[in-house]
Structures are given as C-alpha cells and as structure tokens.
Amino acid sequence: AAYSDKAMMHLKAISTIVFLEVSFQEIERRIRNFDSRGIAKAKHQTFRELYDERQVLYRKYAELTVACDGKNQEEIAAFIGQSVGR
Secondary structure, eight states: OOOOHHHHHHHHSSSEEEEEOOOOOHHHOOOOOOOTTTTTOOTTTTHHHHHHHHHHHHHHHHSSEEEEETTHHHHHHHHHHHHHHH
C-alpha cells in the first residue's frame, strides 16, 4: 500500500508503480464502506485526509500515471499494457 516513503521506495525497487489517478468524488462514490473495508490508515484519519496523503506519494513515485475517470477497466488495462510494454 502507498502508506509511506519507505513503503513506496520498496515498491519502486521491486516493481513499476502505476498511479491510477481517480478524482476524490469518484473514489468516494465507489467506496461506501470506508470504516469497515480494512483500509490502512491512522486511527482518526478521514477518508479525504487519506486520499490527499496518498495522492502525494503516488504522484512522487509513479512511473506511469493513468487518468481513470470516465474509463472502464478494459481501457485502463490496455493503456497500461501499451505503456509498460514500451
């Protein structure tokens, strides 16, 4: 999970970091069970605070960013396949 600089450095060392960029409004629409989903976060951290924190980490470490709003899974996967395969 994108939770700290240390974690992101580890992920970058072993893989390609792909940032699936999705607006807060879209994430909020998709995730309705934030409190019970098991998302790694600080005890009293809000969903918005978590989103903002992780945006910084993904933007800093991503080797590929994919704008996902308005795209389906197949379009996103095809874009990643074409981009990483270069």
